[in-house]
Amino acid sequence: MSRVRTGPIVRQAVVTPVAVPDPPLLNAVGVHEPWALRAVIELRCEDGLIGLGETYGDAPHLALLRRAAATLPGLDVFDGADLQRRLAAAVGTANAPDRHGLTGATTPAKTLAKVTAPFEIACLDAQGHATGRSVADLLGGRHRDRIPFAAYLFYKWAAHPGGEDDEWGPALEPSELVDQARRMTERHGFASLKLKGGVRPPEEELEAVTELRRAFPDHPIRFDPNAAWTTATALRFADGAEGLLEYLEDPTPGLAGMAAVAEAAPMPLATNMCAVGFDDLPAAIDADAVGIVLCDPHYWGGLRATLQLAGICRTWGLGLSMHSNTHLGISLAAMVHTAAALPDLAYALDTHTPWQGGADVVLRSPRIEGGSVAVPDSPGLGVELDRDALERMHRDYLRCGLTERDDTSYMRRIDPDFEGTLPRW
Ligand SMILES: [Mg+2]
Numbered sequence: 001m002s003r004v005r006t007g008p009i010v011r012q013a014v015v016t017p018v019a020v021p022d023p024p025l026l027n028a029v030g031v032h033e034p035w036a037l038r039a040v041i042e043l044r045c046e047d048g049l050i051g052l053g054e055t056y057g058d059a060p061h062l063a064l065l066r067r068a069a070a071t072l073p074g075l076d077v078f079d080g081a082d083l084q085r086r087l088a089a090a091v092g093t094a095n096a097p098d099r100h101g102l103t104g105a106t107t108p109a110k111t112l113a114k115v116t117a118p119f120e121i122a123c124l125d126a127q128g129h130a131t132g133r134s135v136a137d138l139l140g141g142r143h144r145d146r147i148p149f150a151a152y153l154f155y156k157w158a159a160h161p162g163g164e165d166d167e168w169g170p171a172l173e174p175s176e177l178v179d180q181a182r183r184m185t186e187r188h189g190f191a192s193l194k195l196k197g198g199v200r201p202p203e204e205e206l207e208a209v210t211e212l213r214r215a216f217p218d219h220p221i222r223f224d225p226n227a228a229w230t231t232a233t234a235l236r237f238a239d240g241a242e243g244l245l246e247y248l249e250d251p252t253p254g255l256a257g258m259a260a261v262a263e264a265a266p267m268p269l270a271t272n273m274c275a276v277g278f279d280d281l282p283a284a285i286d287a288d289a290v291g292i293v294l295c296d297p298h299y300w301g302g303l304r305a306t307l308q309l310a311g312i313c314r315t316w317g318l319g320l321s322m323h324s325n326t327h328l329g330i331s332l333a334a335m336v337h338t339a340a341a342l343p344d345l346a347y348a349l350d351t352h353t354p355w356q357g358g359a360d361v362v363l364r365s366p367r368i369e370g371g372s373v374a375v376p377d378s379p380g381l382g383v384e385l386d387r388d389a390l391e392r393m394h395r396d397y398l399r400c401g402l403t404e405r406d407d408t409s410y411m412r413r414i415d416p417d418f419e420g421t422l423p424r425w
Helices: 059-069 080-091 108-131 174-188 202-215 231-240 255-264 278-286 303-316 329-341 387-400 407-414
Strands: 010-021 035-045 050-056 146-148 151-154 193-196 221-224 247-249 269-271 292-295 319-322 372-374
Touching: 010 059, 010 387, 035 059, 035 108, 035 387, 050 059, 050 108, 050 329, 059 080, 059 108, 080 108, 108 303, 108 329, 146 329, 151 174, 174 193, 174 202, 193 202, 202 221, 202 231, 231 247, 231 255, 255 269, 255 278, 278 303, 292 303, 303 319, 303 329, 319 329
Parallel strands: 151 193, 193 221, 221 247, 247 269, 269 292, 292 319
Antiparallel strands: 010 035, 035 050, 146 372
16 A cells, blocks of 8 residues: 655754835834834755745744744644644743734734744645645635735825935825825725824824725725724714725724724724634624624734634624735735635735835735736745845844834834823824
8 A cells, every 4th residue: 555645844944034124104003113024934845845934023933933943854844733733842831922012912822823824834835836736725725816905005204214205205194195095006006995093183084084085985995093092982983984984993902892882883893903813702703892803824823724714704704804014925925825715805905015115035026916916826825035135134134223123112212202002092
């Protein structure tokens, strides 16, 4: 009787932190620093095959990635159960802080999910190269050939303090946000808009949403103040925004507040702050706190975990959309393959890609054209590492002086009175 094939076998797992230039995008807890940090994962296998993954590059996360990477030589990239055992043993009960402020209180389960994601993605990429199949195929097949994305609009300064104006210029007034939306939709063809709020007083932000609605009557618009409001403020805003929004994202902190707003709001509420792990879902569903869960493979535990989340959402009648942090082409490809394999995809995905000015660690980054990205046909994720860019962006990491994202401290250097506590209004 023939034996089941094994391998590819991991010879070495390499973690390379990189820095990518980032514009001064404003949010409820401060402002993006001049560099965003990411980590690139390479699973180098015995036959020369390489699997790629990408994740956050903050120091505590990086330390856990390296601890995990050291345990992976000898792993069969098809053996997901062995991967889980190795990562669980390496991470233990570590509870890495979430300096991004996006995923609520950290727990050992969430920390393990975040460490697991890029290695699972790299295993899938390696599996794809070994079999000649795309990651979408390995996830069960593609339900669509193009994945729609939303234009991610931000309040922003024209430049980082002391720097030159970037290509997007300032956006502090509604008219400037409309101009930003025009340029971004013209450039990439986006058919949906998302505005990051929690920056200006809620009345001003409602005016901005109203102006966007007027300028883009056919574009679904979503709005995300990142829990900057009290329940009362959120209810007032939701009432004023009736008919303007496809969904309102995290208007207020916590499940109880979200449930109170959800009960009265004329639009569904979405979250990437109060239900951000499988352990959060029973209480969120019991409380009717959210209508749409924003999946994100980077913190839900990978691509297969995201498909499991989709099954739960379908069972309970919840919508599913996809969240984005600043990311590069490996993550974009992973998001695209995941979205291709989701049976239900009612919403465009979020992405920060237009803000990176073309900087990437892969050759021929997936392109956003006509508001969507084509699902790659080539094996694995369908992206190829650009070694020169990786080296250059690693040097940028070493010289930029940042080791953790900290929007609040950066804002305080410019505005010492800024507090960044939530809710603010
Ligand atoms: Mg959000």
